[in-house]
Amino acid sequence: MTTKKTRSVPPSNDSWVVIAADSALESTKTHDSEPTFVKLRNPATGTASQYLFSGGDVRVYEMKAFTEDCRSWFIGQTVQRDGKLLYLTPVDPIFLLLPYMQSDGVEGKFQPLQQMVMDEHYPGCMRLLKCTQALDSLRYVTDEKMMDNLKFHRYNHEKTMEWLKKKVWNTVTALRNSDISVGGGVKSTTYVRVKQETLATEEDYLRYAHGLISVYISEELSKDLLKHLQLPEITSPKEVEPPSKKRKLSDKPVEAGEDYTKFNSADFVRKPPKKMTAAQKTLAKVDKTGMKSMSAFFSPKVKQEKK
Amino acid sequence: MSGCVTVQLSSLNRADTPQLHLLPCEIEHDGSAEVSGFFTPAVKEHKGEKSVSFRGRGLRGQEVSCPHGYTGVVLNELQRPSSDEEDRIVKVSSVFHNFTYWNLETPPTSDDRIMMAMVWPKLADVIHAPVEG
Numbered sequence: 001m002t003t004k005k006t007r008s009v010p011p012s013n014d015s016w017v018v019i020a021a022d023s024a025l026e027s028t029k030t031h032d033s034e035p036t037f038v039k040l041r042n043p044a045t046g047t048a049s050q051y052l053f054s055g056g057d058v059r060v061y062e063m064k065a066f067t068e069d070c071r072s073w074f075i076g077q078t079v080q081r082d083g084k085l086l087y088l089t090p091v092d093p094i095f096l097l098l099p100y101m102q103s104d105g106v107e108g109k110f111q112p113l114q115q116m117v118m119d120e121h122y123p124g125c126m127r128l129l130k131c132t133q134a135l136d137s138l139r140y141v142t143d144e145k146m147m148d149n150l151k152f153h154r155y156n157h158e159k160t161m162e163w164l165k166k167k168v169w170n171t172v173t174a175l176r177n178s179d180i181s182v183g184g185g186v187k188s189t190t191y192v193r194v195k196q197e198t199l200a201t202e203e204d205y206l207r208y209a210h211g212l213i214s215v216y217i218s219e220e221l222s223k224d225l226l227k228h229l230q231l232p233e234i235t236s237p238k239e240v241e242p243p244s245k246k247r248k249l250s251d252k253p254v255e256a257g258e259d260y261t262k263f264n265s266a267d268f269v270r271k272p273p274k275k276m277t278a279a280q281k282t283l284a285k286v287d288k289t290g291m292k293s294m295s296a297f298f299s300p301k302v303k304q305e306k307k
Numbered sequence: 308m309s310g311c312v313t314v315q316l317s318s319l320n321r322a323d324t325p326q327l328h329l330l331p332c333e334i335e336h337d338g339s340a341e342v343s344g345f346f347t348p349a350v351k352e353h354k355g356e357k358s359v360s361f362r363g364r365g366l367r368g369q370e371v372s373c374p375h376g377y378t379g380v381v382l383n384e385l386q387r388p389s390s391d392e393e394d395r396i397v398k399v400s401s402v403f404h405n406f407t408y409w410n411l412e413t414p415p416t417s418d419d420r421i422m423m424a425m426v427w428p429k430l431a432d433v434i435h436a437p438v439e440g
Contacts, residue, residue, distance in 0.1 A: 076325025
């Protein structure tokens with residue numbers, strides 16, 4: 001068994017294990033085109049990320065990677081050295097369109113979509129205008145006007161904030177229904193982690209949901225949304241996570257570059273700012289290794305204490 | 308358009324359905340191995356918990372299912388293009404609905420990062436669903 005600490009050469013095989021939304025790989029009778037990976041501008045970072053359009057560009061998906069050190073696959077009767085597990089999940093095309101709606105050139109003016117959504121670096125962005133969800137939902141972030149049978153759009157910040165707020169609340173509901181702990185749950189060998197963290201407050205959920213949504217919007221929108229949710233900005237969050245977390249992978253979706261095998265690495269969420277209650281602070285002093293924030297679940301493996 | 312990667316859907320029907328194991332070690336090899344000859348027969352199962360001895364180390368495993376509405380696929384690129392400009396094609400070589408996740412010595416629990424990662428599709432579905440007006 002090899003337990004090398006660093007991977008000197010990237011795996012040379014050309015296969016990927018993916019957990020994909022069924023709708024992404026559906027063959028449609030009405031569209032003869034096949035699903036296609038395309039580079040688009042990442043709305044949070046402005047750099048290139050890989051997305052997948054379903055056949056006929058009806059829906060758009062993103063790829064995220066789950067990686068741990070020292071993992072390999074057995075696939076049937078083969079070994080795959082690269083133990084990465086990819087997730088292909090839907091993306092709301094509005095997130096990807098918002099930067100174009102907001103750009104300096106078009107803000108404040110009513111314009112046809114084709115003129116707003118233009119990008120010489122990412123010509124694939126035009127495909128977003130075919131997505132059903134984009135066409136259905138643009139009215140939540142823009143004002144619309146019909147002129148000569150042509151639809152014109154203008155970015156509307158208040159509408160966008162309301163739309164984002166609804167996203168956050170929907171996410172809060174989903175978080176409450178999942179067994180993800182958003183508070184500072186204590187984990188140790190003697191305590192069994194309970195499903196719902198009793199320590200998690202409404203604000204913990206809101207902040208965590210805000211963090212999840214912020215991965216898909218610009219820094220400015222993220223700050224405005226925080227205000228809109230009436231959550232104060234946290235200036236200096238106390239770092240209680242192990243140093244391995246400092247790698248800060250979440251908000252840096254791996255650049256698409258020349259190789260589409262490089263998908264967003266390890267963790268999936270922009271680290272939500274941490275707020276500690278007095279009780280949590282006390283706990284932190286007692287058992288630092290036990291403190292586990294949400295993002296910890298999606299970040300590099302923490303040294304496991306022997307049970 | 309150049310630089311696109313197309314997924315050949317017709318390959319989905321011909322895809323095989325192998326067993327997948329995510330191992331807690333890096334094996335410096337890509338290619339065939341006698342998994343069914345040496346690994347699979349040694350796997351023991353007791354009350355849903357699996358164990359196996361692999362190269363003298365005890366592995367503890369658990370079956371992980373794909374979330375509802377999701378299917379596991381192995382994408383394969385048979386031919387790498389010679390230039391960046393060329394369009395690329397990937398095929399679906401395998402399909403799976405569950406896999407076995409193995410830990411070294413300790414049994415997998417719901418606190419394992421993989422278990423949390425398996426929650427992601429459900430969360431993503433909600434985050435990216437259309438918002439009701």
